Structure formats: C-alpha cells, structure tokens
Amino acid sequence: MDEQRILEVENSYLAKVYHKFPICVCKGRGALLYDAKGREYIDCMGGYGVSLVGHCHPKVVKAITEQCKRLIACHSSLYNDARAELLERLLKIAPKGLERVFLSNSGAESVECAIKLAVKYTGRNEFISMVRGYHGKTLGALSATWNPKYRKTFKPILIPNFRFVPFGKLDKVEEAISNRTAAVIVEPIQGEGGVHVSPEGFLQGLRKLCDEYDVLLIIDEVQTGFGRTGRMWASEHWRVVPDVMCVAKSMAGGLPMGATLAKGEIMDSLRVGEHTTTFGGNPLTCAAACATIDAIIEERLVERARLLGEFFMKMLLKVQRLRIVREIRGLGLMIGVECRVDIHRVLMGCLERGMIPLYSGRNVIRFLPPLVIGKDQIEKAAQILEDALKEEEQRIKS
Ligand SMILES: Cc1ncc(COP(=O)(O)O)c(C=O)c1O
Numbered sequence: 001m002d003e004q005r006i007l008e009v010e011n012s013y014l015a016k017v018y019h020k021f022p023i024c025v026c027k028g029r030g031a032l033l034y035d036a037k038g039r040e041y042i043d044c045m046g047g048y049g050v051s052l053v054g055h056c057h058p059k060v061v062k063a064i065t066e067q068c069k070r071l072i073a074c075h076s077s078l079y080n081d082a083r084a085e086l087l088e089r090l091l092k093i094a095p096k097g098l099e100r101v102f103l104s105n106s107g108a109e110s111v112e113c114a115i116k117l118a119v120k121y122t123g124r125n126e127f128i129s130m131v132r133g134y135h136g137k138t139l140g141a142l143s144a145t146w147n148p149k150y151r152k153t154f155k156p157i158l159i160p161n162f163r164f165v166p167f168g169k170l171d172k173v174e175e176a177i178s179n180r181t182a183a184v185i186v187e188p189i190q191g192e193g194g195v196h197v198s199p200e201g202f203l204q205g206l207r208k209l210c211d212e213y214d215v216l217l218i219i220d221e222v223q224t225g226f227g228r229t230g231r232m233w234a235s236e237h238w239r240v241v242p243d244v245m246c247v248a249k250s251m252a253g254g255l256p257m258g259a260t261l262a263k264g265e266i267m268d269s270l271r272v273g274e275h276t277t278t279f280g281g282n283p284l285t286c287a288a289a290c291a292t293i294d295a296i297i298e299e300r301l302v303e304r305a306r307l308l309g310e311f312f313m314k315m316l317l318k319v320q321r322l323r324i325v326r327e328i329r330g331l332g333l334m335i336g337v338e339c340r341v342d343i344h345r346v347l348m349g350c351l352e353r354g355m356i357p358l359y360s361g362r363n364v365i366r367f368l369p370p371l372v373i374g375k376d377q378i379e380k381a382a383q384i385l386e387d388a389l390k391e392e393e394q395r396i397k398s
Contacts, residue, residue, distance in 0.1 A: 003036035021351060028055025031373035033356060041351075042381045045358040046368040049191070049223045049334075052250030053295045054372035060253035063291035064284060072284045076103070076276070082286040089293045090259065093232055095241040100267035102260040103281035107222035107248035108136025110258035111185075113275055114218045114244045115140045115159075117262060118183035121269040122216060126180040130167040132193030135185065135220055135246075144185050146193070167196060170205040177209065183216035183244070184209075188234035191223040191368075194360045195329050195336025203238040216243040216266070222258070223334070226250045227296050227371060230306030230332030237331065253292040257285045301371040305332040311375060312367065315382035322386075324393050326363075335367040336360060337385070341396065349388030355381045 001009070006024050023041070027034040031054055033043045043051065053060065067082060074080045087101055102113045119125050127144065129135070135144040142151060143159035151158060161180075165172040167190060177184075184206055190196040203219075210217040219242035224234035226247070231237055233245070243266055248258035260267075279285075296302065309332035316328050319337060326338045339346065342362050350357045350365075358366040365385065369378075 006036065021347075021356065023351060023356070030054040031370045031377050040354060042355045042369070042373070042377050042384075044367045044369045044381050045356045046370050047249075047254070048358065049228065049249045049368040050254055051370045052226055052228060053253055053292050053299075053301065054370040055254070057253055057291070057295055057372075059291040059295045060288050063287040064255070067284050067287035070283075072282070073279075074283050075278065076281045080281070080283050080286070082283040082290065083281045086281075086286040086289050086293075089290055090261070093293065093297070094261050095233055095235065095245065097241055097263055098245055098261040099264045100262055102262075102267065102270075102275065103286075104248075104258040104260070104277050105256045105279050105285075106136070106258045107220075107246065108138040108141040108258075109277065109280075110222060110246035110248050110260045111135045111141040111144060111220060112138055113260035114183075114185070114220075114246050114262075115144065116275055117244055117260065117266060117270060118216045118218065120274065121266045122182040122214075124180050124182040126161045126163065126178060127182060128173060128176050128184040128215075129162045129164050130186055130190070130193075131164050132167055132190050132196065133164070133185070133187060133220075134190065134192035135187075135222075167193075168199040168202050170202065170209065173206060174209055177213050177215060181213065181215045183218050185218040185220060187220045187222075187224065188237070189224050189229060189331060189334060191334065191366070192360055194338065194364045195334060195366055197329060197331055198238065200238075203235060203240040207240045210243070218242060218244040218246065220246045222246050222248045223368070226292075227302035227305050228332055228334050228368070230302065230309055232296075232302050234331065251292065252285045252289040253295075255285045255288045257289055296371075299372070305371045308371070308373065308375070308378060309333050309335070312378050312382065315379055316385075319382065319386050319389060322389050322393055324389060324396065330367075333367065333369055333371055333373070337365040337367075339363045339365065339389070341392065345395070346385075346388045346392050349391055350384050353384040353387060355384040357385070 024036045033041045129144045135141045163176045244262045
C-alpha cells in the first residue's frame, strides 16, 4: 500500500480518537523511525513511553522469534515456562516487599486490578487521586483520572468514590482521608498531566499518611517504570515503597503488557475468579518482557537514562532562554518543556525537521525517547526543538 492510501484507509476506518501526526511510520531501529518513503526521524515520542529499549531491540526480536515457534498462547490457568521466567525476573527488580503479580495487557488494566485489590483487601471503597493525575481511560481507571476533558461525557457512569486533591499537597490528602478510604493513587511524576515531578517530601509524606490511617498506597509507574527516570522505579528517587504498583508501557519491549505488583497478603485477598484476563501472562509477551528486562540490566539502561537525562537538560539550556518557554522539568529521560503558547505548530515544525516529539496537553512538549538514544541524536533533537520554537517565536512577533 502506498503512503497516500495508508493515510486514507486509517482516516476512513480507524476510530477518530487519536490526534494524528501526518507521517506514516513503517520501520524502526533503536531511537530512529522511518516513514514510508524511507525518511529518518529521531523518535522522542517513544510510543508514549513504550519503546524504552529502542525499536526492534535485537534481544527482544530474538526472544519473540524463538518463543513464537514454540508457543504463542497459554492461558494463566495452565503453567508456562516463559511466564515463570518473567515472574522471577520482575520480582528480582521490584521494590522490596512487592511479591505477587497480576499480569495483564495495558496500563489501564494494571490500574483496574489495583482498584479492585484495594477494595477487596481493605473492605472500603473510597479513593484519593491527584489533580492532573492520569491512570488510563477504561471506566475504573478513568474514574481515577482527573482531566475533565476525558471524564465529562462519561461522568454518569464513572465510579463517584474518587476524591481529587492537588498534587503535592499533603494537608489536602490528609483532609480527604476518611474511614472509608481504601487507597491513595499517585504517579511519582505526572506524565500526561504535564511532566510534574513529585515535590520533595510528598511521596514520603504520602507513605507516612497511608501507614498512619491504614490506607493503601498505589503508585502508578506505568510511564515512569523500568528505568525511564534514572532509577528502576521513579519512587526510588524518594525511597518510597508502595503497597501496590502499576506498570505497563515499556515492559515487553513494545508488545502489549501490564502488571500489578502487590504485597503478598494484599494480592492474596483476591480469590480465584475475582479478577482474570484471557491474554494476561501469555508466553509471547512474557518472553519479550524477559528480554526487555535483561536488556535494561545488561546494557545498564537505568544509569544511561540518568546520565543522558542530565545531558538532554544541558542541551535544552538554550531553549530555556527563549521567551515562549516557561519552564523545563523532568527526571532522567522524561522531560517536559512547558511553553507560554499553544504548541501545535512547534510540534509540526519538529516533525518537518526530522524529530517526532510528544506533548502533554496544549502547551507542554514532552520527551520520552528510547533510553538507547545516542548523545548525537539528543543534540540534534534539542537543536530541532530550538529551531522550531524560534520559528514560532518569530511568527508570533511578526
Ligand atoms: C501513568 C499512567 N497510567 C496509566 C496509563 C494508561 O495506560 P494505557 O494507555 O496502556 O491503558 C498511562 C498511559 O499513558 C499512564 O501514563
């Protein structure tokens, strides 16, 4: 199919729920993507954080190829070697104390499990979530998600038991806790909400409050996990261990996978049949996830994210001086450039120059590149951003 036809087909037949960038990506390697005409792009979108080990990582490709010749599907009611391998690897790198896992297929699903788990374990049914927090768009996860744009239409069928408090304000959390509160759910760094890093003391304070009031702390590491921020888990920056942790996105090197990790007694409160999913823990994704975790460890990608994150921030210093830039925030290779203007034209300007950025809302340009990105590629991406921002600044002036 030629490029024009691909665009026509997707525009005609795919649900119109995605903000489409006008390029057709057909191939990827490492931190690079190629369109149908073979034009090269530096991928700073990283599939919304999925492509952490890079596109078509050789270890992941090999694991998928070998596994799919042996066994692709195997329901979790049967035992399977790839699944067992993954569970061992995952729990080896998990925060201490998290010792049981529910395997699913996406970030929202990992949150759904966390919500049900909190209700089952505590016998309570209220939650505290954060203003600007994002946890997915299935009905349970959407109930925990703040953005009115996503919630408005569906409000009548959302779970009403979520109270939203300002991110970073411990006194507001404490005020919102009642004897019906089951859990507090929080992202260590709000991604979709605009790349807002937890203020110092906030996560530690949440941990304390949760312990004091016997409430579960659910940390959503769907976007921040597996080394993205320069630590295996972003919550490690603040030395906080959750009761329940949600992961997904990059976990299986690009294949769909989510997982909910919990303390043993919490996960064990769910009885047979109370929460299951057909594809969860299928061997193909498990093999890909094993290879992904191996690559993260063997290639020291967590350390690399920290160092390259610092380098990227340095490269962005020139951008920081531009009038239309309000603030640059982030940790590791999760970076947000907040602008004083609508960023649509800047995003398009980046695309035209060969870099695919991501965004959070209308005024934050977000970077979630693969952790295998090279310094030269970061330099080039920063230069492209600067040129696109300068062009916009010029356009506004004239
Ligand atoms: C923190 C967080 N939680 C949950 C989700 C939902 O994940 P998914 O889109 O895989 O359902 C996302 C997606 O961006 C996320 O960033």
